[in-house]
Amino acid sequence: MNAIEFHDVSVRLGGREVLNLVTLEIATGEFVGVLGPNGAGKTTLMRAILGLIPASRGTIRVLGRPAARGNPAIGYMPQVRGAGSHLRLSGCDFVASAVDGHRIGKPFPGKTARAEVNRVLGLVGAMELGRRPLAELSGGERQRLLLAQALIGRPQLLLLDEPMSNLDPHFQASAVALAKSLQTELGVTILFSAHELNPLLGATDRVLYLGRGRAALGTVDEVITGSVLSRLYGTELDVIRLNGRIFVMAGSRDVEHEPVPAHDLLGMSPHDA
Amino acid sequence: MRRQTFAGHVLAHVGFTGATGAVLIGVPPPWGLTVMTVSAGIGMGAMAERLLQRDVANGIILALALGLGLLSLHFFTAYATQATALLFGNVLAVDDGTVWTLLGLGALSVIMLAVISRPLLFASLQPELAEAGGVSLRLYSVLFAAIVALATAGCVQLVGVLLVFALTVGPAAAAQQVATGVATGLVLSVEFALAEAWAGITLAFYTDWPSSFWITALSAGIL
Ligand SMILES: Nc1ncnc2c1ncn2[C@@H]1O[C@H](COP(=O)(O)OP(=O)(O)OP(=O)(O)O)[C@@H](O)[C@H]1O
Numbered sequence A: 001m002n003a004i005e006f007h008d009v010s011v012r013l014g015g016r017e018v019l020n021l022v023t024l025e026i027a028t029g030e031f032v033g034v035l036g037p038n039g040a041g042k043t044t045l046m047r048a049i050l051g052l053i054p055a056s057r058g059t060i061r062v063l064g065r066p067a068a069r070g071n072p073a074i075g076y077m078p079q080v081r082g083a084g085s086h087l088r089l090s091g092c093d094f095v096a097s098a099v100d101g102h103r104i105g106k107p108f109p110g111k112t113a114r115a116e117v118n119r120v121l122g123l124v125g126a127m128e129l130g131r132r133p134l135a136e137l138s139g140g141e142r143q144r145l146l147l148a149q150a151l152i153g154r155p156q157l158l159l160l161d162e163p164m165s166n167l168d169p170h171f172q173a174s175a176v177a178l179a180k181s182l183q184t185e186l187g188v189t190i191l192f193s194a195h196e197l198n199p200l201l202g203a204t205d206r207v208l209y210l211g212r213g214r215a216a217l218g219t220v221d222e223v224i225t226g227s228v229l230s231r232l233y234g235t236e237l238d239v240i241r242l243n244g245r246i247f248v249m250a251g252s253r254d255v256e257h258e259p260v261p262a263h264d265l266l267g268m269s270p271h272d273a
Numbered sequence B: 001m002r003r004q005t006f007a008g009h010v011l012a013h014v015g016f017t018g019a020t021g022a023v024l025i026g027v028p029p030p031w032g033l034t035v036m037t038v039s040a041g042i043g044m045g046a047m048a049e050r051l052l053q054r055d056v057a058n059g060i061i062l063a064l065a066l067g068l069g070l071l072s073l074h075f076f077t078a079y080a081t082q083a084t085a086l087l088f089g090n091v092l093a094v095d096d097g098t099v100w101t102l103l104g105l106g107a108l109s110v111i112m113l114a115v116i117s118r119p120l121l122f123a124s125l126q127p128e129l130a131e132a133g134g135v136s137l138r139l140y141s142v143l144f145a146a147i148v149a150l151a152t153a154g155c156v157q158l159v160g161v162l163l164v165f166a167l168t169v170g171p172a173a174a175a176q177q178v179a180t181g182v183a184t185g186l187v188l189s190v191e192f193a194l195a196e197a198w199a200g201i202t203l204a205f206y207t208d209w210p211s212s213f214w215i216t217a218l219s220a221g222i223l
């Protein structure tokens, strides 16, 4: 069974076609890195999978069923952070708020909820962070709590929206390693979005590259090529491999690290690809 | 925690409008007050389920309510004492009937809050995640606003429109600064509120100054 199937899916937001007739299949147990420039639609794709944004065309199937919100088999780490950064609430109680959070009742975690919180905090190595108030944690530390929260309820599909932003290289590597171990040990399907390909190179089975409404899904060797990326960015790009790392260059600029000038990206509709 | 303290303030003013309006059309003020606050609460919740738009929605309701309240006052200048009672309240002037009404309102809000508090907390802390988990942000925003409105309607009759803020927001804000757990936070804020109210009344008894003054002074002091 496929974990995710998009069939001719278009998603419109604010009058713009963010995804334009995207068709793709992601198998259960795959680790897929989701890449693309700012505004390419990485977050939109994940929200569509969660059923938070309806497709204006086509069908989205998730774990064998049409995409619908409230699917407990999906774990999600949203890109929008900063939640609770002013609170004295402890990390444990923060993570616990997601245990059965959709069911009505009182917000005091019972024994099983406490055990679940400890399990996920242990998984991300954040046991010690759980005892400290949110307001005293760094951005990266809060982010590890969010990652822990995404693991509550043992999801079969994990949507991690830029889990590496704000993390130093050491924790970036451990975030990727953690996701990889969830995939290999528990068979979890993982969508892992990022702005940089290199930290993901050892972990991804395939990459999903988004740009200008289009999507390219395939192995790194199939997708990270000058011709595919030039089509997605709408500008001439070269791909350079150096010591096991990959750099995408526009002329002499590295597009993952330096912005493509606005006139290269704006003023082009998805149709002129 | 929901960054909605302004809402409590707005609702209190709305309550004032409701009460004055009620006097105008010959309904007991507490009823006008309750009906008006709850409907305004629901209106605010429905308009603004997203954090950023809340203050705008609240502001619109506030302006509308103050305008209407002024209109009602314009028609009923004769009842100045009643208006003062509404604005500033008087804890020591509560009769048996009011006590029962307040108990009813209080119990209703506590029960409603107990039923929805888990998804409410989830939606407040993690709106994105809660939405993905199937929690309707709009529904809980409306329910919460309705509960705040009920509680405010109760408080207004005790401490008055202008001071209700002190009892609904002060203790909770103070508790949030010290407590690291959800449960301890709730218990602390109730304790703070009770301590403020009782100490306020005691001080009023000995000094002969209004109890409302003491309660708000203590509320500010705790923060
Ligand atoms: N609610 C919205 N209304 C209108 N347009 C939106 C909305 N949300 C997103 N968009 C637009 O959809 C496009 C895709 O946004 P999305 O957030 O999916 O990009 P992204 O790939 O996640 O970018 P980033 O790398 O910055 O996170 C952007 O052009 C954005 O402006």
Ligand SMILES: [Mg+2]
Pocket (backbone or CB within 6 Å): A042, A043, A044, A079, A161
């Ligand atoms: Mg994004």
